[in-house]
Amino acid sequence: MKYQLILTLSKMMVTNHLKPKKMKKYYILLFALVGVLGFFTSCDEDGDQIVLSENVITPTISLPDLTLVRANGTDKLIFACTPVNPGFTASASYFLEACPAGNNFENVTQIYNGITCNDIELSVNQLNTILLDGFPEDQTSSVDFRIRCVLEADAGLGVDDLVYYSETVNGAATIFGLLRLDVLIDGKDPQKIKSPGSDGIYEGYVKFDAGDAFTLLDPDNAITYGAGTSGLAVDGTVITVADAGWYIFTANTNDLSYTMEAYNIGLVGDATPNGWNTPDTKMDYNSVDRTWEITADLTNGNFKFRLNDGWAWNLGGNGTADGSTDNYDDDNKTVQLSQGGKNIPVSDGAGNYTIKLNIAGSVATVVKN
Structure with a gap:
């Protein structure tokens, strides 16, 4: 034929x-x-119809030891896999995926993507960095793993891609956090600033009350930093904060310097208690979700997000006009944002709302409670 x-x-x-x-x-x-x-050269023919083989051998996967330790960061880990055998020759893409146990891969963390899947090799540091995006640090999580294989066809000719999965394999993964300094405030739980490059430069959001006194602790090396004659000093005195609020805190243990810059995200607008005047209704940072959040009472009206009670940095909706309902997506909860965007209307009338702002993603959700 x-x-x-x-x-x-x-x-x-x-x-x-x-x-x-x-x-x-x-x-x-x-x-x-x-x-x-x-x-379909290797497929069976049934009259004028091409019939794929039913005896497809799906991919397999076995796990390495997933107790990840920072001191072993350069060690190699191997996910031992076998490729799909569909009974015919076709180009394939393989994906090593992970999700929380029982999540059924609704929230996927992709570990690998390539055209082969024999012995997928990563370093401890590489795997740890990837898993940090989907799992909590400094604790053991139950994680499901699988191989997803896509056999590629030409969609323009009406042939769909064929997808095959390995069996799900569960493992206990202990994931270590980035190198960190603990911000120790008298009488309060520690907060953390982290070193993304593991290079002695630490940064993060820290919340202080007026008059808070703190020191910094390197938990890996048992070194305490405080105030010196200029900047930081090992075993220095406590550092005192004058004004309450959130700060971007940066510490450099190489040259013993630090900076603290006020960073307060708030709501402003006639839907908020202070209207378009200061002070704004302040939000709090969620370090797990990496979002700014608030639960507050809003009236009928509009609002925007802005930084430090000023207009130099402000986020609004991408709708056609201030107060327009098309500032929301079809779900009437999600707002796509841009600098200097439109005023965002309260979505469902006056009431109590939980608002989450993802600055990196330029998106917010506004949900009535």
């Missing part, structure tokens, strides 16, 4: 003396037909 179709198409091009543009279209169709028929 394959060769009859190709021969027929070739005869059509010759006997009809096609013009160059039309000839080009026929050549494209011919090459596409050859490709898709070649895709």
